[in-house]
Amino acid sequence: MTIEQLLSPLQVGELRLKNRVVMAPMTRSRASQNDDCVSDIHELYYAQRANAGLIITEGTHPTFDGKGYNRTPGICNNAHVAAWSRVTDAVHEAGGLIACQLMHCGRVGHPDNKAKGTRTLAPSAIAARAEIFTAGGMKAMPTPEPMTASDIEAVVSDYGRAAERCLQAGFDGVELHCASGYLPGQFLASGSNHRSDEYGGSLHNRLRFIERVIEALDSAIGVARIGLRISPGNPYNDHVDANPEKTYGALLDLAELKGVAWIHAIRMPSTGIDSLALSRAHYSGVLIGSDSYPADEADASIAEGAVDAGSFGRLYIANP
Numbered sequence: 001m002t003i004e005q006l007l008s009p010l011q012v013g014e015l016r017l018k019n020r021v022v023m024a025p026m027t028r029s030r031a032s033q034n035d036d037c038v039s040d041i042h043e044l045y046y047a048q049r050a051n052a053g054l055i056i057t058e059g060t061h062p063t064f065d066g067k068g069y070n071r072t073p074g075i076c077n078n079a080h081v082a083a084w085s086r087v088t089d090a091v092h093e094a095g096g097l098i099a100c101q102l103m104h105c106g107r108v109g110h111p112d113n114k115a116k117g118t119r120t121l122a123p124s125a126i127a128a129r130a131e132i133f134t135a136g137g138m139k140a141m142p143t144p145e146p147m148t149a150s151d152i153e154a155v156v157s158d159y160g161r162a163a164e165r166c167l168q169a170g171f172d173g174v175e176l177h178c179a180s181g182y183l184p185g186q187f188l189a190s191g192s193n194h195r196s197d198e199y200g201g202s203l204h205n206r207l208r209f210i211e212r213v214i215e216a217l218d219s220a221i222g223v224a225r226i227g228l229r230i231s232p233g234n235p236y237n238d239h240v241d242a243n244p245e246k247t248y249g250a251l252l253d254l255a256e257l258k259g260v261a262w263i264h265a266i267r268m269p270s271t272g273i274d275s276l277a278l279s280r281a282h283y284s285g286v287l288i289g290s291d292s293y294p295a296d297e298a299d300a301s302i303a304e305g306a307v308d309a310g311s312f313g314r315l316y317i318a319n320p
Contacts, residue, residue, distance in 0.1 A: 003295050005302035010053065010309055012286045013224035013261025015097055015172055017053030017309070020302060021265075022288050024313035025056045025101045025175070025229070029071040032034075033135075036067065036074035036200045038084040043090045049316055053309065054229075056175050056264070059103030059182075062162030063155065065121055066183065070113045070134060075100060075162050081169045088170030099173035100166045101229065102159060107144035107185030107192070108237045110134050117314025120144045121151055122186050123193040123200065128238040152199060152209065155183070158214035173225035174217060176210075178251065179266055181237030188247060191240030200288025203250050208317075209252065214258050227262035227288075228255055232278060234273030245273050252282035260285065264311060267291040276306055 030045075031038055046055055061067040062076045074080050084100070091098045107122035112134035114120070122144035131138040137235045147155070159176075166174050178184040186192040187209035193200050199208050205297035217226050233241075241247050253262060261281050265275040267290065279287050289298070298306035298310030 003232040003299045006310065007293060010286065012054070012309075013173070013226075014222070015054065015225070015261070017097065017103050017274070018095070019223070021052050022309050022310040023049050023052040023055040025058055025177075026317065027058045027072060028101075029069060031073035033043035033071045035079060036061070036064075036076070038071065038073045039083070040086075040260055042073075043087050047090035047094045049084035050066075050091045052316075054095060054172075054310070055091060055098040056094055057100050057235070059177055062102045063158040064115055065155075066104035066106070066111030066158070066200045066296050067114050067118070068132070068182075068217050070104075071121045074310060075102070075165050075169065081165050081317065083168075083210050084169035084171070088172075092170065096253045097172045099175050099225075099227065100169075100171045101177055102162055102166075103177040104155065104159070104183040106186045108132065108141060108182055110141060111137050111307055112136060112139065119153070121147050121185070123147060123195055126192055126194065128181065128192075130238050131316050149197070154215050154251040156209075156212045159213045162221035163217045166304055167221050173227065173261065173266060174215060175227040175228050175262075175264060176217065177228045177231050178210060178230060179231035180238030181257055185239055188242040189239055189244075190247075191238070191242075203247060207250060207254055208249075211254055211258075214254070214260065216236075218252040218259065222258050224261050226260050227264055228260055229264040230275065230279075231266040232264065232270065232275045233273040234268055235271075235280060245278060248273075249282050250273070251277060252279055256283045256285070262286040262288055264288040264290060276301075277318065280306070
């Protein structure tokens with residue numbers, strides 16, 4: 001098996017990757033449920049995998065309202081910065097690079113998984129038709145609060161402050177989670193966004209929230225350290241859009257306009273959309289393909305120009 005392409009270096013914005021192997025984000029729910037801090041388990045876990053050209057962390061909430069799942073980590077306060085700093089130090093000492101995936105779950109969640117006093121926010125008061133794991137078992141997701149204009153302003157600012165904390169914690173970049181039906185995707189999709197203001201209705205308006213978040217991240221850490229995770233057509237978490245190919249094409253056009261450093265595209269043939277080809281058609285930057293690749297197929301995809309790097313999840317946690 002030849003993997004020369006995978007093992008070649010790659011420039012991604014300001015980051016120089018030693019190879020084109022990306023460790024995919026995997027939410028393992030190992031953080032403290034009491035304070036959402038990572039621990040020595042995370043330090044060991046990520047440092048052991050620092051041979052990747054780039055590690056992208058598990059989904060990490062930028063604000064306590066953005067937590068949806070049980071035992072997921074945050075980057076919301078100084079305690080989180082201190083905890084993550086130990087992880088990034090360990091990865092850097094092992095010769096790796098690590099980006100934090102910022103995941104605001106929006107309507108995806110349950111009060112049992114969140115701290116008391118936090119809110120479940122979304123573009124519209126439309127519950128996701130799905131269940132979520134809690135300590136008490138699987139439960140239906142509740143109807144969220146529709147975000148006011150001031151809520152939107154606050155969350156955009158929260159993203160910017162979270163990116164600043166990522167930099168303080170030693171992360172090399174951030175990935176904005178726009179896939180799998182979380183808050184950015186909820187604004188983007190016609191099925192979850194029924195607003196009639198400047199953040200809803202037309203596709204241009206439905207893109208506005210993500211545009212403002214990208215601008216906040218750019219102001220905090222620079223666009224050359226920012227990537228987007230996308231999954232066009234993926235119905236996970238009741239993520240439904242009337243025309244996902246057109247919608248995500250417009251999102252990719254926005255990413256091109258803003259100059260984000262990478263697109264991390266999940267390829268799901270069952271959707272009928274080739275997310276890699278769609279990304280190449282609308283975006284000229286670095287494309288990371290997430291396709292459950294065997295290594296040789298990922299290498300061939302790089303050689304053919306279909307992607308610039310491949311991300312791997314199961315292979316990084318499989319027991320040999």
